[in-house]
Amino acid sequence: MIAAQFDAFFLDLDGVVYIGDEPTPGTPLVLKELRRKGKEIRFLTNNPTSAEEIVRRLRSLGIESQEREVVTSGTATAALLAAKDLRKAWVLGHKGLKEALLARGVTSTEGDGCDAVVVGWNDDITMADIREASLAIRRGAFFVATNEDRTYPGPQGPLAAVGTLVEALVAGSGQRPISVGKPQPFMFDVALKGLGRGKRAVMIGDTPDVDILGAHRSGLPALLMGEAVTFPYDRDFRNPDGRIASLEDLFDESLSVGEWDGPSYAWPERVEPGVAAIVLEGERVLLMRRRDNGLWGIPSGHVEPTETVAGAVLREIREETGIEAEVTGLIGVYSDPRSQVMTYPDGRIRHFVTTCFLCRPTGGTLGRTGPETLDAGFFPLDSLPEPMMAMHPLWLADALAGSKEPFIR
Template sequence: MTTSSPGSRLVDAYDLVIFDLDGVIYLVDRPIETAVAAVGRLHAEGKPLAYATNNASRRPAAVAALLSGMGLAVQPHEVLTSAVAAAGLLANRFPADSPVLVVGAEALRAEVRAVGLRPVRRLEDEPVAVVQGYAPEVGWADLAEAALAVRAGAEWFATNTDRTLPTARGPVPGNGSLVAVLRTALERDPDVVVGKPEPALFTAAARQAGATRPLTVGDRLDTDIEGAVRAGLDSLLVLTGVTRPVDLLHAPLLARPTYVATDLGGLFDPAQVARLPGPAPEEAGSTASGPAATGSRVPGLPIVADNGWQVTANGETAQLTGSGSSLEALATLCAAAWSGRPVDSIEPGSDAARSALGDLDLLR
């Protein structure tokens, strides 16, 4: 994996930046101001960009138009959606004009139609496959037809399994929640899940751009970050969408980002981004990377990072002491949590620690 030098801009270490959209560039259809400014700056600098989204409710041209309306010069070919990827897989699997039962938005139906397959809505149309994507209008009748078709032998494709979608009012049910309805009714998993955390969207973006050092940027551990890890790519988690600092502390091994930043300003300003600890040698087969720390694998010894912070375990409680940026404090807490220290209860051991824990919403 690529690493950036201390004091250098994170973005300069990579030849392509692959963005998730909802929760990174915008919330629903409302632009995140810092993200728009950052992407505009990258465009002005000529940095190659791509947009990989699990959202199957818009076609690439519509996504590009939406982003252009926010002041970003995005071309349709830079956008990769799970709907396009799903339609491509279906076209490779079934003959032209095969009936496919589509559960989702008109955009998903259009992508299925564009690859020469025939979108249908009912079991009586004898679909060879069911493809399921998110749309606000999906209801019980749609799910019932899908369940009947799968029981009758149709292959089941899901564009993604995002449990929630970020909104300005908080997370709401996403396609993964709708997939869970069918999973419960059918007592089985989909035959194919297309979008993140599967690595296909990321590898396709890198291949299309001819990139050898891509950086992926997302707001979700279970899709964006896990997909990047599975694709062997570095990743930046931004805290503008679904994931909160407390979630990061409990991230499983395959969903741990390389960096964390409050927003996309971390691409440019070293003070606004923190590198997170890499896997332990026994987990990765190589030397662990991340905030330099001593005692990180010895029970009872504190995590002492070279960023000014220290975490000490005291029974079931962890104590944060020292000073520095809130993001570096989070990186040190991750080093403690990911090496088995208790982090469910964190106490401040200094005024700076109290302030940092407050910034991270970890002060109890």
């Protein structure tokens, strides 16, 4: 029985606790029984409003709740600003968001006096607001989004949400915000801090890309409620650890939740094409030491717009080492996230699908290093420098194996 497996239950609101103006089937009684058994309840919503407003709505539906049990993207944003000691925010949002910030000592202001620009939602926001807030961000104001949901369900179909306003400010300021709402981990971290030590929590949501992904990024197991589709790769962060039709299933003796065994890599924000080159000169291989992490590896990088992969790899070799080369064969295409998900010092997380080529040098001057390179040189195959990029020895081994067919990993 799932109810017996956990000490705390984190619940999405719209679609799990209620739909429109009605609670989901059995929910008031289920939550009452969970409380009777000593379980803790937390309500997590991307609605950028105050906890007080959510409590009023829940109580109007016959669901008991307390403000300390509610984590909105608004209250989580307030916690983030308070932790950074940012006390004056330009709030592009409604009254509920301003109330959530004020409860943590963050006052609303506009113009040069603001420490932060906070993006929520308000139908009265104008292009002039966006223009002036963008300038404030360019002048150094901390840029934070309560969430980046592009749309939300409406009676006439999907309606524009906070994410559309975020993109307008990104275009105007040239910067991306820190995002607080699900599926970012911050909201889950806020909810976890309110629990006693050692208590086991589970997330229950109806949206794989938001609720399930966010829980798994925070190390929590997650249940999917409803009939949303899942994903074919079994290690996909968006796949739940169990499914239920309603909250009443928490007391079904035949159901249980598996553990979330998180992989070694972080969830990537984007998938990008990449290229890499094994450049051999006799029994030596061309390597370069990367400026961003200090590791040795083969020349590698991105594919630029309009480039072929073969053209991209020759450009990368030239820019990173000064060597001119030609492609002599295809080694393989690599996408294993265990080695192909990269976390950069600035926080970007990318999953590369890399085409690796076998090349030979044709000219150039070794040692001209670009902005990504600390050093470069040819090294004997039996005496490679360390430490090396984790995946590059494998790619080199594949190249030296001389298979007639390219590898796909």
